[in-house]
Amino acid sequence: MNKVPARNTLYHFTTGFPYIDAADRSFSEPELPYLHKKFEKIVNIPYYSGRECMPLPEGVSVDKSFSAVRASRVWNPLLWLTALEDKNVRTEIRGMKGGVRRILAGGLTALAVARWVRNVLPVDGRGSLLYTNSLSPVTLGICKGVSGRNGYRVVSRCIGGDVREENHKSLYIPYKRAGLEAVDWLFPVSSSLRDFLIRQKKSLKSKSTVARNGVPKAGFMIKQSTDGRRRILSCGSMVELKRYDLLAKAMILLAKNNTKCEYEWRHMLWGKMDKSIKQLICHEAPSNLSVIMVRGITDVVNYYKKISADLFVHVSRSEGWGLAVSEALSCGLPVLATDSGGVADQVEESVGRLICNEINERELANHIGQMLGAPSVLEAKKERARLKWEECANSKKNYEKFANNLLKVSKSRDLAGLRLD
Secondary structure: OOOOOOOOEEEEEEOOOOEOOOOOHHHHHHHHHHHHHHOOEEEEEEOOOOOOEOOOOOOEEEOHHHHHHHHHOOOOHHHHHHHHHOHHHHHHHHHOOOOHHHHHHHHHHHHHHHHHHHHHOOOOOOOEEEEEOOOOHHHHHHHHHHOOOOOOEEEEEEOOOOOOHHHOOOOOOOOHHHHHHHOOEEEEOOHHHHHHHHHHOHHHHHHEOOOOOOEOOOOOOOEOOOOOOEEEEEEEEOOHHHOHHHHHHHHHHHHHHOOOOOEEEEEEEEOOOOHHHHHHHHHHOOOOEEEEEEEOOOOHHHHHOOOEOOEEEEOOOOEOOOHHHHHHHHOOOOEEEEOOEHHHHOOOOOOEEEEOOOOOHHHHHHHHHHHHOOHHHHHHHHHHHHHHHHHHOEHHHHHHHHHHHHHHHHHOOOHHHOOOO
């Protein structure tokens, strides 16, 4: 690939996309058609390899050589020697907040990526944009690799866990500061995430723009319950950060305190069921609470056409952007959510209720009970929920804007004076 590039080229560094089983497929695939309209050539560069690539349109390709970086970075003695002399690695070791193993792993990754970039990408980078899905040592390595070369621009999305220290046990993210300083432009997925970064480093205000994810138009309004049963809906993987144990305890408490009411909690499950939550439901759920775990549904919005629901509940401790919340809003489902980052861009009183992030099961049960106990109020919020999707989570509008902004960055001669939409 080490030739003069085609003008207007996007190098998209991904986790695994465009492999069919890629963890980031649900994020990268929806924006591809919009990027494809703006860039003559797109090269997807996955860090992890997979079994099979999805079909790609003309002008879009995949470079499979990058995945070798991950394995080779640990066994290269020259890379280790370089790491011990690297300014960023030595800065991290002096601070010693992230643990030696994590610091060395990140440093080796950045240096191996930098070497790959220098060896593989064209020397002349005019008209080329390098884009990472999240801020990481890979992003820093790309910046190192193109340092001193003409024309390249490096941009990164910030999605939440990549920049929010509270999501990590060590409360620290190695190489975050170096990465933020090195990139040419940042695209946080929510206003709250951008504000968070600017509070940490004021200079980021002049090189960051909100770029929300989105979902397509649902084209229908979800049916409200008419049989007297009160139904809530949730969606996501059962990891500790999402706090579905808190929601399970709240629903059990709500049902026990209101024995004359019938409740249903339907959860769209991504990945494995949490054993402790399963045991809690089996041993504690009263007879007036029905719990339904739905597995294997890839198109949840289409599934929502077939069911009734009154309220979507989202209690994640931290969230860059609530994709599941966007899906609920798109089909007119009111949302009760904890104020946990990007969700604040999506939820307000007119479409549901935004509640304190530091909440216990009793308080959560009270909020759910109050909202389910006022069906006419929920009904009035349905159209406003759909309008909120149009305002902040419409995929066509959001990805068109993002693609336009990427093109502006790639063509700008003076980023200091650049203003994006």
